[in-house]
Amino acid sequence: MMACLLTFLFIIGACIGSFLGVCVDRLPRGESVIFGPSRCSCGAKIPPHLNIPILAWLLLGGRARCCGAKIPFKFFLLELLGGLLLPLAFLSQKNILQSAVFFSLIACLLVASFIDIDTMELPDTLTVGLAVVGLVISAVFPRIYGTTSASIAVQRSVLGLLCGTGTLFWIGVLGEQIFRREAIGLGDIKLIGAIGAFCGIRGSLWAIFAGTMVGTAAVLPILLKRCLGRGGANISILPFAPFLTLGTILFIFFGKTELFLQMLS
Ligand SMILES: [Zn+2]
Numbered sequence: 001m002m003a004c005l006l007t008f009l010f011i012i013g014a015c016i017g018s019f020l021g022v023c024v025d026r027l028p029r030g031e032s033v034i035f036g037p038s039r040c041s042c043g044a045k046i047p048p049h050l051n052i053p054i055l056a057w058l059l060l061g062g063r064a065r066c067c068g069a070k071i072p073f074k075f076f077l078l079e080l081l082g083g084l085l086l087p088l089a090f091l092s093q094k095n096i097l098q099s100a101v102f103f104s105l106i107a108c109l110l111v112a113s114f115i116d117i118d119t120m121e122l123p124d125t126l127t128v129g130l131a132v133v134g135l136v137i138s139a140v141f142p143r144i145y146g147t148t149s150a151s152i153a154v155q156r157s158v159l160g161l162l163c164g165t166g167t168l169f170w171i172g173v174l175g176e177q178i179f180r181r182e183a184i185g186l187g188d189i190k191l192i193g194a195i196g197a198f199c200g201i202r203g204s205l206w207a208i209f210a211g212t213m214v215g216t217a218a219v220l221p222i223l224l225k226r227c228l229g230r231g232g233a234n235i236s237i238l239p240f241a242p243f244l245t246l247g248t249i250l251f252i253f254f255g256k257t258e259l260f261l262q263m264l265s
Contacts, residue, residue: 009087013103014053017082020107021075024114027123042067053079074114074227081110085249092253101137101144102252105130105198109245112191116241117227122187127194131161134197145200156200164196164204165189171208188240195248199256203248206255211247 142153175183196204
């Protein structure tokens with residue numbers, strides 16, 4: 001029964017991941033993410049059977065059927081991440097509402113990350129919009145902060161926003177003094193505010209420090225290289241949103257356990 005449920009969540013997550021790919025592709029160009037059929041870069045419509053998440057990319061060998069153009073690896077990666085992270089969110093939060101809220105946060109952060117990789121910019125609609133949504137959600141669903149009081153939850157949300165924003169701002173100031181150039185962009189500072197609005201003070205600190213440490217150490221350089229499609233990516237201008245996203249995912253899956261225990265008691 002559990003295996004069926006997890007498989008179902010994997011499929012739903014992969015479909016959501018496929019939609020996130022559409023967002024990454026269209027949001028920076030200001031196009032609608034809901035209307036308009038899927039099109040290849042050559043302009044040909046993509047039929048539904050060649051649009052199945054994960055499988056289509058694998059079966060086509062990462063190349064479009066119509067013109068042979070390379071289908072970017074990021075679309076496959078987003079579908080796979082969606083498929084893996086939805087069941088994990090469900091298992092780690094043990095409460096449907098929390099799972100839904102935090103998976104939605106992760107989904108938005110993934111979109112922000114890949115847009116940051118593509119364009120080195122983060123649209124305000126994503127960062128500021130997400131921060132506002134975080135504040136509103138804390139008021140409407142205080143249980144995501146492990147409390148039933150809306151005022152306590154909003155307080156934690158605001159403090160998380162301020163703590164994340166302030167910490168990253170001062171790290172940026174410090175970095176600018178050391179490296180003599182802009183170290184952290186305004187978009188990243190807005191994004192950590194949004195993460196803080198959802199995850200509180202601890203979450204925002206996890207996002208900054210755990211994300212940077214783990215990301216630098218291992219996982220991200222390899223993925224980034226793949227996504228950027230270059231052999232030797234220029235390390236000095238790495239987008240920062242993927243690191244914050246990784247840190248937030250780590251916090252949601254590992255750092256919130258104390259909060260979860262508080263909720264049980
Ligand atoms: Zn084509």
